[in-house]
Amino acid sequence: MPAPPALDGISVIDFSTVGPAARCSRILADYGARVIKVGAPPKQGGVQIEPPYYAYSAHRGMQRARIDLKAPEGRAAALKLAGGADVILESFRPGVADRLGIGYAEVRRVNPRIVYCSTSGYGQDGPHAGWAGHDLNYLAVAGFLYCTGRRADGGPPLPGATLADSAGGGMHAAVAILAALLRRGHSGEGEYLDVAVAEGVLSLMSLSVDQHLATGEEPGPGHDILTGRYACYDVYRARDGRWLAVAAIEPAFYANLCRALGLEEWIPSQKDDERQEEIRAAFREAFARRDRDEWVAALAPADTCVAPVHSIGEAVRDPHFEARGAFAEARHARHGRFRQVGPVLAGMPRARTAAEVRDASVTDTEALLHDAGLSAEEIETMRSQGVVA
Secondary structure: OOOOOOOOOOEEEEOOOOOHHHHHHHHHHHOOOEEEEEEOOHHHOOOOOOOOOOHHHHOOOOEEEEEOOOOHHHHHHHHHHHHOOOEEEEOOOOOHHHHHOOOHHHHHHHOOOOEEEEEEOOOOOOOOOOOOOOHHHHHHHOOHHHHOOOOOOOOOOOOOOOHHHHHHHHHHHHHHHHHHHHHHHHHOOOEEEEEEHHHHHHHHOHHHHHHHHHHOOOOOOOOOHHHOOOOOEEEEEOOOOOEEEEEOOOHHHHHHHHHHOOOHHHHHHOOOHHHHHHHHHHHHHHHOOOOHHHHHHHHHHHOOOEEEOOOHHHHOOOHHHHHOOOEEEEEEOOOEEEEEEOOOOOOOOOOOOOEEEOOOOOOOHHHHHHHOOOOHHHHHHHHHOOOEO
């Protein structure tokens, strides 16, 4: 009989709709936690973004409740839910959860064992705490954009993924929550977690940040091997116009690459700063002789650290990801069957059957509030007043 998921029995209430907290609850749900997404009724939507049906893996395996937290009855209902939870996730501006009456102090009164995680762009205090922001802002303020190769106009590029929300925030929050749950298992006490996405990005940039703090050097594009200083760590266009990523940092891998390209004369010059443009020109000329996938077939298995630059469409068709079970199938009442990224972090079982996913308008509000101890009459009164949906 297979072992239960790692977080089986852990209940999470997530007050977020998008961003780092939603990334975090996706991870916790994939590890087996019961996640309840709590959002406002439609008329109370405000500025929060309602993601498309497929976003965050369509909130696969999660439950939903629609509660107006601005109404006293809604606040009381949310605290009833919190009383039976292990983890609270919220991503309001600093201070908003307290003003709504669902902050850490209020929840702790009804549930001293709660692990309460606030995710925000810049943290709950500090000079930037009140700033509004999104992924690009956090990547900017923590140095990521500055160290990334420049656009044609000299400006930093737009990254192709929400690295700040996903890694700087979502994974940061998930790790902190798991550590807090482990501590609670020993102490019996919950705790408050202040997750700042910008600080998570700062941690992702630690190689460059620590270099600057230790030496005073100012890392940036072209400064070192990871930011374009050497030809052995770059991207090159193939004959068919598609691109190859070359990351032959170790001398042995670089030598293998040079031999495979017929450029043995450049082996001794891997880190000769005065010869880098010559090496790049030689690499460009060599790679332009064959199509991308021809080069991949020849070089990738040959210890050269070469890989194709895939479009998203190519990435999801890569036989390696298929073999690893990286994708799951979902069924939606209106949109039919579709594939989505499945649980891909280590230690999580791969999906075996298609998951049923629902529109955000379909909720479990009544059942969840009933389980939390509210009577049918109380729930119906709140429904008639628009407090719950």
